[in-house]
Amino acid sequence: MAIFGVLRSGLYSLASVGLALSVGVIGVVNFAHGEFLMLGAYLGYWLFASYGIDPLAAIPIGAVALFLLGGAVHRLGIQRVLRSPELNQMLLTFGISIFLQNLAIILWGGDPRTAAVGYKAQSVALGPFTVGFPQLVVFAVAMTLTLSLYAILGGSRIGKAMRAVAQNRVGASLIGIEVDRIYLLTFGLSTALAGMAGLMIALQLSTSPFIGLLYTLKAFAIIVMAGLGNITGVIYASLVLGLSEAFVEFYVPQGGGWAEGVFFVLILVVLLVRPRGLFR
Amino acid sequence: MNRTVWHGLVVLAAALLIAAVYQPVGAQREPIKIGAIVPLTGPSGVSGQAMQKGYQLAMDEISRQGLLGRRVELIVEDDRGDPPTGAAAFLKLVTRDRIDVLAGGLQSATSIAIAAQARQRPILMAWTGAASTLVERALADADWFFHYHPWEYHNADSTFGFLRSTGARTIAMAYEDGPFGSGSADQAGAFARNYGLTLTFNEAFKTGSPDLTPLLTKAKGANADAFVFVSFDQDVVPMATQARQVGFSPKIILAAPPSWPVGFEKLGAGNYVAGMALWTAENGHGVSRRFVQRYKERFNEDPSSYWAPLAYTNLITVAEAIRRAGNTDLAALTREMKATEYEGPIGLPLTFKRSIYGKNQGYTRLIAFQWINGKQVVVWPEQIAGGKLAYPAPYGR
Numbered sequence: 001m002a003i004f005g006v007l008r009s010g011l012y013s014l015a016s017v018g019l020a021l022s023v024g025v026i027g028v029v030n031f032a033h034g035e036f037l038m039l040g041a042y043l044g045y046w047l048f049a050s051y052g053i054d055p056l057a058a059i060p061i062g063a064v065a066l067f068l069l070g071g072a073v074h075r076l077g078i079q080r081v082l083r084s085p086e087l088n089q090m091l092l093t094f095g096i097s098i099f100l101q102n103l104a105i106i107l108w109g110g111d112p113r114t115a116a117v118g119y120k121a122q123s124v125a126l127g128p129f130t131v132g133f134p135q136l137v138v139f140a141v142a143m144t145l146t147l148s149l150y151a152i153l154g155g156s157r158i159g160k161a162m163r164a165v166a167q168n169r170v171g172a173s174l175i176g177i178e179v180d181r182i183y184l185l186t187f188g189l190s191t192a193l194a195g196m197a198g199l200m201i202a203l204q205l206s207t208s209p210f211i212g213l214l215y216t217l218k219a220f221a222i223i224v225m226a227g228l229g230n231i232t233g234v235i236y237a238s239l240v241l242g243l244s245e246a247f248v249e250f251y252v253p254q255g256g257g258w259a260e261g262v263f264f265v266l267i268l269v270v271l272l273v274r275p276r277g278l279f280r
Numbered sequence: 281m282n283r284t285v286w287h288g289l290v291v292l293a294a295a296l297l298i299a300a301v302y303q304p305v306g307a308q309r310e311p312i313k314i315g316a317i318v319p320l321t322g323p324s325g326v327s328g329q330a331m332q333k334g335y336q337l338a339m340d341e342i343s344r345q346g347l348l349g350r351r352v353e354l355i356v357e358d359d360r361g362d363p364p365t366g367a368a369a370f371l372k373l374v375t376r377d378r379i380d381v382l383a384g385g386l387q388s389a390t391s392i393a394i395a396a397q398a399r400q401r402p403i404l405m406a407w408t409g410a411a412s413t414l415v416e417r418a419l420a421d422a423d424w425f426f427h428y429h430p431w432e433y434h435n436a437d438s439t440f441g442f443l444r445s446t447g448a449r450t451i452a453m454a455y456e457d458g459p460f461g462s463g464s465a466d467q468a469g470a471f472a473r474n475y476g477l478t479l480t481f482n483e484a485f486k487t488g489s490p491d492l493t494p495l496l497t498k499a500k501g502a503n504a505d506a507f508v509f510v511s512f513d514q515d516v517v518p519m520a521t522q523a524r525q526v527g528f529s530p531k532i533i534l535a536a537p538p539s540w541p542v543g544f545e546k547l548g549a550g551n552y553v554a555g556m557a558l559w560t561a562e563n564g565h566g567v568s569r570r571f572v573q574r575y576k577e578r579f580n581e582d583p584s585s586y587w588a589p590l591a592y593t594n595l596i597t598v599a600e601a602i603r604r605a606g607n608t609d610l611a612a613l614t615r616e617m618k619a620t621e622y623e624g625p626i627g628l629p630l631t632f633k634r635s636i637y638g639k640n641q642g643y644t645r646l647i648a649f650q651w652i653n654g655k656q657v658v659v660w661p662e663q664i665a666g667g668k669l670a671y672p673a674p675y676g677r
Contacts, residue, residue: 121549256485
């Protein structure tokens with residue numbers, strides 16, 4: 001059961017790391033994060049259904065498309081409320097979330113859509129265990145992207161600028177960092193990561209206009225557990241959530257009904273016992 | 281009284297007399313107004329839009345044939361799958377539009393909200409949707425309420441009747457833990473016993489969960505002949521694919537979502553998964569085939585679910601009742617609706633009879649189909665079967 005939990009954490013990690021970035025660097029709690037993920041899933045579905053492009057191969061397309069969309073949303077909306085009270089920011093992102101969800105309903109209807117990727121039901125043997133091939137692929141992609149992001153933040157010039165802005169916006173601007181440009185890049189990167197998570201959902205599951213909320217909630221649980229803005233903590237927190245859910249579902253009678261409550265319990269416990277996060 | 285006033289009174293009396301004489305003729309020329317409440321947007325928007333297309337086909341036919349020499353006006357209101365919106369739509373249709381008949385209906389929650397309003401303002405309700413017995417109980421004594429869709433106990437009865445016919449003896453069941461799945465799960469044990477089946481596993485899961493492998497691994501351990509999966513549309517893809525991944529191959533997998541995800545027909549793992557429905561486009565009945573043909577010609581697409589033929593049936597039977605009644609009086613319409621005998625695109629005869637709580641229940645049985653090479657092949661009941669059930673199904677074999 002542990003291996004199912006570990007594999008599940010891959011998708012959770014990918015769905016959360018973008019939100020951790022936008023909270024950590026820009027300080028924006030983006031309630032529309034799940035809807036960007038949903039748009040990525042639709043992009044994956046349509047690229048597969050219309051052109052036969054595998055969602056894995058569509059990762060670069062999805063990343064660029066969602067980066068540009070995120071950049072546009074930042075320029076037109078987020079940027080204008082950055083210096084407003086946090087409540088205004090939350091209301092704006094909540095509004096964007098509702099808008100995107102309804103736009104998807106109008107454009108594509110409410111029916112779930114599934115990309116019938118040939119290996120969707122395949123499994124592979126890992127020693128004595130048999131695991132789903134798509135889950136393994138998603139886990140590998142998630143780990144690669146999360147660790148790459150960590151490397152970028154730690155080693156590249158732009159990553160260091162992001163960290164500087166995250167630590168002290170005024171200080172960063174005083175040493176010549178263009179804070180607004182960093183915010184734009186960060187938000188674009190955050191939505192691109194959400195879009196890539198959406199592509200992995202298209203690969204593994206099905207998409208509908210309503211999938212966003214679930215992943216937004218799980219992402220919030222994970223970034224609270226990790227400590228706000230803690231990128232590496234996201235991996236550990238995703239593991240904790242994935243494993244807890246899998247164990248509850250398997251070992252607790254009627255555990256499938258309880259599993260969803262796990263992340264709320266985890267948020268509650270972390271906020272009460274260690275508000276700065278378990279992995280900070 | 282002076283002459284001017286006298287003349288004025290004479291003119292007024294004459295005008296009133298003319299108005300009184302001509303009023304019945306004017307009333308005859310008033311259109312027959314049929315209101316329909318359906319979710320055109322929201323989670324059930326696709327089903328609601330299919331219903332609207334079914335109504336359009338019916339309206340084409342009704343307009344061609346004419347109805348009591350009057351124009352027929354269909355006023356469709358979008359309830360968005362939201363109970364308060366549905367209740368407001370009812371009030372608007374009844375008080376402002378002054379409709380003669382209310383048609384439509386899809387979700388149980390919205391139907392409950394509308395039922396509360398309808399009890400205060402009785403009108404002929406020809407109601408297509410809602411499977412929850414809460415709706416049936418809410419309108420138990422309403423002689424003017426006609427329900428087309430089977431109630432949830434009819435669904436359960438059909439499901440276990442079909443399973444019994446396959447030769448399965450033990451059943452594992454998983455259900456989403458909302459009202460939809462829980463309602464089915466509550467009744468599963470009793471229905472299984474009625475049909476001599478043993479329920480060896482019965483567990484809940486959360487709809488939308490991306491990973492069902494723990495649940496499927498547990499279900500696999502129950503080693504039952506059949507696996508029944510009561511879920512929403514989005515859950516059937518992870519169920520079908522992850523069942524293969526964990527090597528879960530019962531003799532039959534029966535899923536019962538309200539509709540199926542677009543693309544499921546192309547999913548290899550979906551092959552041989554069985555389902556229950558009121559109707560499928562592969563239904564071999566002659567009227568059903570003609571309906572599918574007309575639907576394709578009119579909308580350039582296949583009807584994706586049973587909501588289109590059900591809505592068509594809904595409006596056509598209402599129009600026939602009005603024709604037989606000769607007017608739109610509630611008592612006359614109720615009497616003629618009760619006399620309905622109709623064999624339409626659904627493929628099963630429609631009459632209204634008493635159900636457990638309600639007075640006028642239409643369909644009481646679902647059909648079973650199996651996904652075979654991307655088609656929903658009807659496999660039960662035998663009279664309308666278009667193919668033979670693959671049992672044991674060759675999942676992963």
